[in-house]
Amino acid sequence: MESNRSFLVQLQILTKRMVFRVIRRPLAELPNLIISAFFLFVYDGALGGVFGGAASGTPFDFAKGNFVNFILPVSIVSASLSGAASGIYLVEDIESGVFKRYQSMPISRWAIILAPMNVGAFRVLVQSSLILGIGKFIGADPAVGNIGFLIVLSLAFIWGMGFAGYSVAAGVKSGSSQGAQAATFLFFPAIFLAPTFVPREALKGWLETAAAYNPTTYVIESMRSVMVDGWELEVLFRGYLSAGIFAAITLTFAVISARKATEKA
Amino acid sequence: MLAVDVKNIKKTFISKKDTVEAVKDVSFQVKQGEIFGLLGPNGAGKSTTILMLTTLLSITEGNASILGIDVATKDKEVREKIGVALQDTGIDNLLTGRELFFTTCRLWGYSKKDSEVRTNELLNLVGLIEAADRRVKTYSGGMKRRLDLGLSLVHSPEVLFLDEPTTGLDPGSRRVLWDEIKRLRDNGVTVILTTQYLEEADELADRIAIINEGLVVAEGTSDELKASIGGDVITFAFDSDDDLENAKNILSNTVQEKNELRLTVEDGASKIPGYLKDLTGQGVEVSSVSANKPTLDDVFLEVTGYRLEGSEESPTPDEESDR
Structure with missing residues (x-):
């Protein structure tokens, strides 16, 4: 009997196994989803009255009458951080020795590493889609039409994969699931040092500077452009570029870290 | 052809702080269809030796081959031939026994249909068919060890490495596992196992190498070792x-x-x-x-100058199994 030589089949089998793990721990999936939905409801409830329709005709009309459109990208960026679970899944396998079991078999090392990232990507798509669904239910209506939802979802996916790469690198480096979990605290500066509640022009001083260097800013602005303003290709391009560069950097780190982890000592 | 041929292998771990020679010089040969025991205390170098032979650690110096295949240069080919159940190879507790066997069968290249058949065969073999659809986290220590052994047998390996397979098991579970290991040997599988239990080495191993501080200090059958004391x-x-x-x-x-x-x-x-x-x-x-x-304990004392720690306290299968 020879091992299954097809990399894709190995990846599929290992991904399926990881999906079983996720399904069997449903409570572990809820916090990030709840936080993201919470952001949407609370921010819309607290600020929608001021910056929604009531701001029409005033200098604060940056939501153009629909604050859900404006704030939805913040919840989506939050939901996309669910990709960070990839690192936790991988490190759990390392800690439990499952990783070593697979290493002792003649199967691709990359299939072992990519499987949790696949599941992370799936998690991003599911959670982001659910938040988009909630957003639509409470009144989100993209300025570019329903294709805007797809654009937001694609940006969330790339951004989420960036966080997946980051968490895998941090997890493998720290060698513990707590390390991978702790690394997700990057979430706070990423989301709050950005034009979360008001446009970037309304930010002041150090926060304005921090936001300019924060790639999350461009992802949120890009999402907002299709939700609030309509087609603004330059803004859209900056969003994809920021998310793409972030994902490329973190995934490269993930690959380097994972390669070191799988090398024979 | 020899199942395992190990010649003067060494393993040195070098870090910024210090250098540790985990295995200083280990040589032994194992014939096909033999149970070979590596006996030694914790830290003697048994597990490191197994990790090198199973391609999970590089060999610093020396040569080793499995069924004539060089371990250092042809690790993928070696992995095709061996089954591995290490102390720290994990089992996914969230999956059921059946799912774990099925997944492992699929990874070894069985079709879905064949995987189902092989899964049932192995569940029967290791006596877990009744617990097959329970999540592994509900299994006892003995059941997990049998599951671990079963998973290492999915592809019918010619050479099986077992690292302290019965550590932590009650005597009854230990006896069940011993019987399974003997049955594998009787079916032609070569078994290399590490143990720190003297009675396990005595009961199971056709030949024994005593490892101490990274060196093989004695080797032979149990009777030969005992007779060597005179x-x-x-x-x-x-x-x-x-x-x-x-x-x-x-x-x-x-x-x-x-x-x-x-x-x-x-x-x-x-x-x-x-x-x-x-x-x-x-x-x-x-x-x-x-x-x-003389007992193996006496042999160990003779060749190392001290007793194998804990060996006297280790439970024997003849004791009550409900301990």
Whole structure:
């Protein structure tokens, strides 16, 4: 009997196994989803009255009458951080020795590493889609039409994969699931040092500077452009570029870290 | 062809702080269809040796081959031939036994249909068919070990590596696992196992290598090792340290352990009166004396100078299994 030589089949089998793990721990999936939905409801409830329709005709009309459109990208960026679970899944396998079991078999090392990232990507798509669904239910209506939802979802996916790469690198480096979990605290500066509640022009001083260097800013602005303003290709391009560069950097780190982890000592 | 051929392998771990020679010089050969035991205390280098042979660690120096395939240069080919159940290879507790077997079968290249058949075969083989659809986290330690063994057998390996397969098991579970390992050997599988239990090595292994501080210090069948000591082991026990020290000066070639002196001689029982006469004649009070055939424990003491820690306390299968 020879091992299954097809990399894709190995990846599929290992991904399926990881999906079983996720399904069997449903409570572990809820916090990030709840936080993201919470952001949407609370921010819309607290600020929608001021910056929604009531701001029409005033200098604060940056939501153009629909604050859900404006704030939805913040919840989506939050939901996309669910990709960070990839690192936790991988490190759990390392800690439990499952990783070593697979290493002792003649199967691709990359299939072992990519499987949790696949599941992370799936998690991003599911959670982001659910938040988009909630957003639509409470009144989100993209300025570019329903294709805007797809654009937001694609940006969330790339951004989420960036966080997946980051968490895998941090997890493998720290060698513990707590390390991978702790690394997700990057979430706070990423989301709050950005034009979360008001446009970037309304930010002041150090926060304005921090936001300019924060790639999350461009992802949120890009999402907002299709939700609030309509087609603004330059803004859209900056969003994809920021998310793409972030994902490329973190995934490269993930690959380097994972390669070191799988090398024979 | 030899199943395993290990020649002077070494493993050195180098870090910024220090250099550790985990395996200094280990050589042994294992014939096909044999159970070969690596016996030694924690930290002796047994697991490191196994990790090198199973391609999970690089070999610093020396050569090793499995079924004639070089471990260092043809690791993928080696992995095709071997089954591995290590101390720290994990089992996914969230999956059921059936799912774990099925997933492993699929990874080894079985079709879905064949995987189902093989899964049932293996579940029966390791006695887990009734627990097959329960999540592994509900399994007992013994059930997990049998599952682990079963997972290492999915592809019918020719050579099986088991690293301390019964550590932590109750005597009943240990006996079940021993029987399964013997049955595998009887079916032609070569088994290399590490253990720190003397009775496990004695009961299971066709041949034994005693590893201590990264070196093979003795090798042979259990009987050969015991015979290598020569004769019987006479054990003198003393109540006072003074008596013990005086006795050491009177008797030659003794090995001390706590308040006892051990002496290996031919026809021990007949020589006890003479030794007692010598000791009591010089005022040494002996609290007890006995003569026994050597055990692996005696062999270990002889070649390393100390007892295998915990070996006396390790439960034997003959004890009650509900412990």
